[in-house]
Amino acid sequence: MKEKLQAIREEAMKQIRQSDALDKLNDVRVAFLGKKGELTA
Secondary structure: OHHHHHHHHHHHHHHHHHOOOHHHHHHHHHHHHOOOOOOOO
């Protein structure tokens, strides 16, 4: 479980760093924290 959370965190941070616009950053937020997001699952 802890390893999976760490992997999700690393992927989220990678995508946040690659986001060059607010709409892309919002997409990352939804992908990880949304109703069907990675962290929610």
